[in-house]
Amino acid sequence: xxxxxxxxxxxxxxxxxxxxxxxxxxxxxxxxxxxxxxxxxxxxxxxxxxxxxxxxxxxxxxxxxxxxxxxxxxxxxxxxxxxxxxxxxxxxxxxxxxxxxxxxxxxxxxxxxxxxxxxxxxxxxxxxxxxxxxxx
Numbered sequence: 001x002x003x004x005x006x007x008x009x010x011x012x013x014x015x016x017x018x019x020x021x022x023x024x025x026x027x028x029x030x031x032x033x034x035x036x037x038x039x040x041x042x043x044x045x046x047x048x049x050x051x052x053x054x055x056x057x058x059x060x061x062x063x064x065x066x067x068x069x070x071x072x073x074x075x076x077x078x079x080x081x082x083x084x085x086x087x088x089x090x091x092x093x094x095x096x097x098x099x100x101x102x103x104x105x106x107x108x109x110x111x112x113x114x115x116x117x118x119x120x121x122x123x124x125x126x127x128x129x130x131x132x133x134x135x136x
Contacts, residue, residue, distance in 0.1 A: 049134070052130060
């Protein structure tokens with residue numbers, strides 16, 4: 001049995017996916033999340049966009065933070081980091097075991113993936129749409 005878990009993020013809910021990935025990483029598993037751009041955030045899209053753009057505006061210079069990435073895979077990875085105690089050595093080690101990809105890389109195309117429960121909400125936004133709106 002391998003020590004690697006491959007998760008398909010298509011239509012998965014961001015928070016539930018982040019909690020699952022964080023728990024598995026703390027247990028010592030290597031986590032690979034593919035299709036990160038299809039992960040959804042449930043809620044009113046305008047409110048979600050406003051929340052993320054406000055976070056980005058707080059880091060209004062190179063010298064200051066927080067440093068919020070606008071790429072879908074990095075938004076997902078940042079959410080997973082929030083579920084870990086990444087300032088401790090145990091959390092940092094777990095965070096290093098998490099990899100996120102926007103699409104399916106060639107190395108993982110033929111391997112078996114875990115499907116997370118799909119969205120069941122009316123109001124949601126995908127990470128790809130959020131990323132496009134944050135870019136410009």
